[in-house]
Amino acid sequence: MSEMHSEIWWERALDGELSAEEQRLWDEHLATCEPCRQEWAALAQVDWMLRMTPAPALPVGFEQRTLVRVHQSHRQRRTLTMLAGGVGLLLLVMLAGYMLATTFLTVEQTLGFVVAEWNILLVTLVRPLVSLLVAARVLIPLLLLAAGVSLLVLIPNGALATLAYLWVSRRYVAVTAG
Amino acid sequence: MEQNWIQSAQRGEEQAVTWLVETYQRPVYYLCFRMLGDADEAEDAAQEALIKAISHLSTFDLARPFRPWLFSIAANECVDRLRRQRPTVSLDGMGEDGAWEWKAGHSPDPQIYVEQQERQSQVQALLTTLPPTDRLLVTLFYWEELSYDEIAQVAGLTVSAVKSRLFRARRLMAQQWVKSAKEEAYV
Numbered sequence: 351m352s353e354m355h356s357e358i359w360w361e362r363a364l365d366g367e368l369s370a371e372e373q374r375l376w377d378e379h380l381a382t383c384e385p386c387r388q389e390w391a392a393l394a395q396v397d398w399m400l401r402m403t404p405a406p407a408l409p410v411g412f413e414q415r416t417l418v419r420v421h422q423s424h425r426q427r428r429t430l431t432m433l434a435g436g437v438g439l440l441l442l443v444m445l446a447g448y449m450l451a452t453t454f455l456t457v458e459q460t461l462g463f464v465v466a467e468w469n470i471l472l473v474t475l476v477r478p479l480v481s482l483l484v485a486a487r488v489l490i491p492l493l494l495l496a497a498g499v500s501l502l503v504l505i506p507n508g509a510l511a512t513l514a515y516l517w518v519s520r521r522y523v524a525v526t527a528g
Numbered sequence: 529m530e531q532n533w534i535q536s537a538q539r540g541e542e543q544a545v546t547w548l549v550e551t552y553q554r555p556v557y558y559l560c561f562r563m564l565g566d567a568d569e570a571e572d573a574a575q576e577a578l579i580k581a582i583s584h585l586s587t588f589d590l591a592r593p594f595r596p597w598l599f600s601i602a603a604n605e606c607v608d609r610l611r612r613q614r615p616t617v618s619l620d621g622m623g624e625d626g627a628w629e630w631k632a633g634h635s636p637d638p639q640i641y642v643e644q645q646e647r648q649s650q651v652q653a654l655l656t657t658l659p660p661t662d663r664l665l666v667t668l669f670y671w672e673e674l675s676y677d678e679i680a681q682v683a684g685l686t687v688s689a690v691k692s693r694l695f696r697a698r699r700l701m702a703q704q705w706v707k708s709a710k711e712e713a714y715v
Contacts, residue, residue, distance in 0.1 A: 361695045392702035396654070399705075400670045403651045404644060406561045408554065409571055416553045416575050417546065423579045424545055 354379050355386070364393060531590055538585045549578055552595075555672060556602045562667040563606035563660070564613075565652045573609055577602035596674065596681040603682055607660045653708075654701040661685075662697035669694055 353359050354376065362368055363376055380387045530551075536544030556577055561570035581601050588597055655663050661683060668679045679694075680687045 357692065357695060360699075361691055364695065364698065388706075389699075389702065392706045393698060396698060396702045396705050399647065399651060400666070403647050405554075405558050405671065406567070406570075406648060408557060409567050412557065412571055413550070413553060415571070416578065417549055419575050420545065420549050420578050420582060421542065424540075424542070424582055427583055428540060 354383075360393075363390075364397065530594060534585065534588065534590060534594060537582065538588070545582055548582070552598055553578060555595075556598065558671055559599060559602050559667055560606055562652075562655060562671060563603070563663055564609060565656060569609065573605050574602065577605045580605070593678070596678045599668065599672065599674070600682045600684070603664050607664070610660045650705075650708075654704055657700060657704050658697050662693055662700075665690060665694045666697050666701075 359376075362372075368376055380390055533544045533547045537548050553574065557570055557574040560573040560577070561567065564570050564573060577598070581598050584601075588594070655666065658666065664683055665679060668674045668682060674682065676687045676690055680690045683690065685693070
C-alpha cells in the first residue's frame, strides 16, 4: 500500500499506465483512503479543466502583423549582411591598394595621393554601398550609412592629412639641417 | 516536405520563410500566451521567437524535429520575459482579447463564451502559481501535445525530471484549485 502513496505510482495512475490489476487495487485504495481520494479528485478535476480549456483566441490581425514583422526583420538582416560584406571587401581593397601603392611609391607620395584625391576614395567607397542599399530598398539605413561613411572617409582623411603634413615637415627639417 | 521548406528557408527564400511562419505562428502564440498570460505580451514574444528562429535557421540540424527546436526558442523568450516582468496595466480598458474577437464578428454563444472565458481565467490563474519551467512543462504537455521526450528536449531536462516536475506542478495546481474553491465557498 505504501507504494500507492509514492510519486511514481501517482504519476503512472495519472498517465493511465496502471495495469488492470494495479487499477483494481488503486480503485480499492481510493475507496478506503480519504486523503488520497480527495487529492485524486482534485487532480482529476484540474487535469480535466486543463484538457478541456480551448486554445486562446488569436488577436485580430495577428497573422498579418506577424508575417510583416518577420519579413521586415529578415530583409533588414540580409541587407546588413550584404553591407557588412561590402564594407569588408572595400576595406580589403583599400588595404591592398595602399600596400600596392607603397610598393611603387614612397609613403609620402602615397599619403599625398590619399590626401589630395579624397574624392576618389569617397566615390569608391560610397557609390557601391549606395547601390547596395538602393537595390535592397532600404532608405533610412541609406541615410545613416551615407553619413557614417562620409565621416569615416573625412575624419581619417583629415587625420591622415595632418599626420602626412607633420611627417613631411619633419623630414624637410631633417633634410635641410643635414 | 517540411524539411524541404526548412532547407529553402535556410537559403533565405521568402516563400519558405512565409510557409514556416504561417505553419507555426499559432502554436507559438498559444505557448507564449499560456506562459505569459497576456495577449499583447504573447504576440510580441511569439513574433520575437519566430524572428530569432528564422535568423538562426542556419544552426538548425535537419536531422532533428523542428517543432521542439522552435518551441525551445519560444520558451526561452517567455522565461526571459517572465524574469524581467513588471506588473502592467491595460490602458484602453478593453479587457481580455476575447472581447476584440467578439467585436470583430466572431459571435460565439454568449453563454458558452462566458464559460470559456471563465475557464481560461481559472487556468491562467493556476498557471501563474507555477515557476516558469513548470508552467512550460504543463503547457507543452496539455496544449502542444508533445511527447515526454520532446518536452525534455524543449526544456533541457531528462524525461524522468519532466515526469516528476510535471506531476508536482499538477499537484500544486490541484492544491491551489482546492484552496480557491474553499475561498469562493466562504464568500
